Amino acid sequence: MLLLLFVAVPVLWVLLFRYRRRRMYELASKIPDGGLELPVIGAAHKFIGTTEVATDPVDLEMVLKTCLEKDDLHRFLRNIIGYGGIFAPVPIWRPRRKILLPAFSPKIVDSFVPVFVDQSRKLAEKLEERAGENKFSAWPFISSYTLDSVCETALGVKINAQGNDKSPFLVELNSILQLACERIFHLWLQPDWLYKLFPQHKKHEHSVKALHSFTNDVANPIVIIKYHKRSSALAARAKAAKEVLAKLGAAKRAGRKCGRVTMLLLLFVAVPVLWVLLFRYRRRRMYELASKIPDGGLELPVIGAAHKFIGTTEVATDPVDLEMVLKTCLEKDDLHRFLRNIIGYGGIFAPVPIWRPRRKILLPAFSPKIVDSFVPVFVDQSRKLAEKLEERAGENKFSAWPFISSYTLDSVCETALGVKINAQGNDKSPFLVELNSILQLACERIFHLWLQPDWLYKLFPQHKKHEHSVKALHSFTNDTFLDLLIHFSGGEKGYSNLELREEILTLTIAATDTSATAVGYTLKMLAKYPDIQQKVLQELDEVFGDSDRLFEKEDLMKLKYLERVVKETLRLFPPVPFIIRKVEEEVSLPSGRVLPAGSGVVVTIWGAHRDPHYWGPDAEQFDPDRFLPERFDLKHPCSYMPFSNGPRNCVGYQYALMSIKIALTSVLRSCRVVPDMEPSATPQIRVKLDIMMKAVDGYEIALERRK
Numbered sequence: 001m002l003l004l005l006f007v008a009v010p011v012l013w014v015l016l017f018r019y020r021r022r023r024m025y026e027l028a029s030k031i032p033d034g035g036l037e038l039p040v041i042g043a044a045h046k047f048i049g050t051t052e053v054a055t056d057p058v059d060l061e062m063v064l065k066t067c068l069e070k071d072d073l074h075r076f077l078r079n080i081i082g083y084g085g086i087f088a089p090v091p092i093w094r095p096r097r098k099i100l101l102p103a104f105s106p107k108i109v110d111s112f113v114p115v116f117v118d119q120s121r122k123l124a125e126k127l128e129e130r131a132g133e134n135k136f137s138a139w140p141f142i143s144s145y146t147l148d149s150v151c152e153t154a155l156g157v158k159i160n161a162q163g164n165d166k167s168p169f170l171v172e173l174n175s176i177l178q179l180a181c182e183r184i185f186h187l188w189l190q191p192d193w194l195y196k197l198f199p200q201h202k203k204h205e206h207s208v209k210a211l212h213s214f215t216n217d218v219a220n221p222i223v224i225i226k227y228h229k230r231s232s233a234l235a236a237r238a239k240a241a242k243e244v245l246a247k248l249g250a251a252k253r254a255g256r257k258c259g260r261v262t263m264l265l266l267l268f269v270a271v272p273v274l275w276v277l278l279f280r281y282r283r284r285r286m287y288e289l290a291s292k293i294p295d296g297g298l299e300l301p302v303i304g305a306a307h308k309f310i311g312t313t314e315v316a317t318d319p320v321d322l323e324m325v326l327k328t329c330l331e332k333d334d335l336h337r338f339l340r341n342i343i344g345y346g347g348i349f350a351p352v353p354i355w356r357p358r359r360k361i362l363l364p365a366f367s368p369k370i371v372d373s374f375v376p377v378f379v380d381q382s383r384k385l386a387e388k389l390e391e392r393a394g395e396n397k398f399s400a401w402p403f404i405s406s407y408t409l410d411s412v413c414e415t416a417l418g419v420k421i422n423a424q425g426n427d428k429s430p431f432l433v434e435l436n437s438i439l440q441l442a443c444e445r446i447f448h449l450w451l452q453p454d455w456l457y458k459l460f461p462q463h464k465k466h467e468h469s470v471k472a473l474h475s476f477t478n479d480t481f482l483d484l485l486i487h488f489s490g491g492e493k494g495y496s497n498l499e500l501r502e503e504i505l506t507l508t509i510a511a512t513d514t515s516a517t518a519v520g521y522t523l524k525m526l527a528k529y530p531d532i533q534q535k536v537l538q539e540l541d542e543v544f545g546d547s548d549r550l551f552e553k554e555d556l557m558k559l560k561y562l563e564r565v566v567k568e569t570l571r572l573f574p575p576v577p578f579i580i581r582k583v584e585e586e587v588s589l590p591s592g593r594v595l596p597a598g599s600g601v602v603v604t605i606w607g608a609h610r611d612p613h614y615w616g617p618d619a620e621q622f623d624p625d626r627f628l629p630e631r632f633d634l635k636h637p638c639s640y641m642p643f644s645n646g647p648r649n650c651v652g653y654q655y656a657l658m659s660i661k662i663a664l665t666s667v668l669r670s671c672r673v674v675p676d677m678e679p680s681a682t683p684q685i686r687v688k689l690d691i692m693m694k695a696v697d698g699y700e701i702a703l704e705r706r707k
């Protein structure tokens with residue numbers, strides 16, 4: 001037994017291992033550099049990191065188009081984030097990618113500008129506090145910025161990592177990625193049974209638990225709430241649509257039978273008469289009871305004394321009666337339909353069958369713990385309110401309404417939608433204007449009978465204003481990625497909660513460190529090359545002057561030099577320096593190399609970006625102007641691909657560029673990076689690899705205030 005265990009089994013295993021990989025060894029032996037053969041894996045390791053395969057953009061293009069499967073090593077990442085897009089096997093990835101793509105359309109990415117602007121201002125403030133000090137690591141600041149932005153855009157949640165030096169999510173995220181990296185690079189940590197014997201396993205379990213508890217605390221209630229909200233909304237909408245269609249069908253059938261004259265008669269005489277009769281018949285008990293109300297008084301033509309039930313003090317002030325009414329009459333009055341057609345079946349005005357399940361879902365979102373988490377929003381917004389009111393101190397009487405309503409609107413939008421609409425900073429906030437207009441219109445309909453029937457309302461000018469305001473209001477409720485994924489995956493029949501959480505966690509991980517690394521490297525480049533920094537600052541001054549105005553989407557187009565600097569930084573220091581794909585079927589590359597089935601292939605973005613054949617003899621030098629339109633001549637699409645290439649490339653590249661540029665703009669409008677000159681045009685930064693490629697020094701920089 002013991003002999004079998006210690007000798008025969010390993011020997012058999014090695015033989016089987018080599019036999020299965022015989023084609024791989026055969027091809028690997030043809031790699032010209034020869035070199036080391038390792039005992040178990042032979043020369044197969046040459047497929048990992050061989051520059052021949054990885055740096056030729058022509059080969060790279062083929063690899064990225066044909067090898068869509070991620071290498072098996074990704075299983076150490078999959079067991080953290082599940083089958084979220086980035087590392088998912090192709091059959092799972094393909095349909096998910098289809099759903100993900102429209103969520104990154106330019107229009108949607110553009111709608112996130114206010115989030116980036118807001119979060120980048122916080123980043124700038126935090127960094128400004130360190131201005132004048134010695135060098136410090138910019139990494140915690142930048143990565144908190146990217147995490148905050150991602151959580152707000154993906155989930156609509158403000159986690160305020162920037163306000164919390166030791167954001168638990170970031171700590172655990174860094175720890176788990178480091179552990180995954182350690183597993184990838186240490187063979188003995190790879191088999192699960194062996195890993196369990198090492199102390200890393202305990203840390204790993206702890207971090208996974210912590211990360212999932214984050215998604216449970218923060219994302220889960222929201223995922224569930226939004227998911228269910230969306231489901232019942234869809235169900236309600238489908239039902240309403242069916243009813244309307246049914247009614248339309250009936251009306252059409254009736255229409256065919258009637259002649260023109262009968263139609264006219266029906267329209268002008270019979271219908272109103274029938275309507276009044278029906279109206280009175282249905283309210284017969286109401287009239288009977290109303291006649292008993294002692295104050296007598298006006299009887300109106302159509303509604304008789306029914307109006308006495310609206311606002312009579314007898315009914316309304318007796319708490320004993322009130323209690324009964326509030327317990328038994330849960331349905332809202334029909335007049336609410338004029339509000340419903342603005343906000344749909346949102347809780348407040350929904351009919352009871354829709355309201356009841358929604359209420360159950362809504363309640364936990366108002367738990368004391370969640371409400372407590374909104375304190376920073378109220379603090380922040382109320383300070384703005386105080387500032388605004390203070391400006392009016394010493395003046396004559398003024399209406400406080402616009403100030404207070406802007407405060408509540410700002411707070412509500414931030415806590416409910418995760419969107420800062422800055423109504424307080426804008427006297428004529430379009431959202432407030434439209435909101436006031438629509439509520440006034442709804443009120444007008446409620447109190448004017450002739451505006452109530454939909455077909456009649458359409459004839460009045462109010463209808464046009466109403467349509468305009470509803471459209472405008474809907475355009476303000478910015479969708480988060482979560483909403484979009486629910487929507488694009490098919491709403492009710494779409495992603496399960498688990499799938500949603502996987503996708504959202506994936507987005508969070510894919511977007512946080514990558515963009516933060518890019519900001520970090522760019523700041524270091526600006527320190528190394530002060531003349532380049534000067535040009536960036538000059539461009540910012542031309543666009544923004546001395547003003548403190550908020551960044552607007554249109555500014556992105558104007559900051560052309562900054563864009564070149566970011567692109568050149570991404571060329572020399574791509575945050576994802578290589579990608580490992582799996583070769584499922586043998587692939588013959590254009591260069592003649594053959595990749596055996598079952599091997600892994602390393603696509604070195606780093607190598608392609610520094611290849612003198614494509615970038616010239618000065619390929620290693622930092623020169624943003626090589627991206628000038630007149631100089632830029634991309635010889636091959638895979639010679640520049642910080643966001644990869646082919647069908648499985650980065651979906652978030654526009655989002656990333658926007659987030660990076662807005663962060664840099666906010667920081668550089670208030671501070672300059674203190675020069676730390678690089679003696680040559682070839683920048684030297686010590687880097688380390690932990691899934692992303694990061695600077696060893698944590699992006700140490702020093703800052704000074706510009707004003």
Ligand code: HEM
Pocket residue numbers: 085086087093097506507510511512514515518574575576579642643644645647648649650651652653655656
């Ligand atoms: C500078 C910042 C970023 C860099 C350098 C970067 C780089 C990459 C690269 C190289 C890949 C492709 C891997 C492959 O080909 O196998 C990728 C995939 C991906 N990235 Fe990014 N990324 C960045 C930012 C973002 C952001 C901000 C988001 C989302 C908001 C994002 C979401 C994704 C997703 C979902 C995938 C998987 C796509 C798929 O497999 O279909 N990335 N990224």
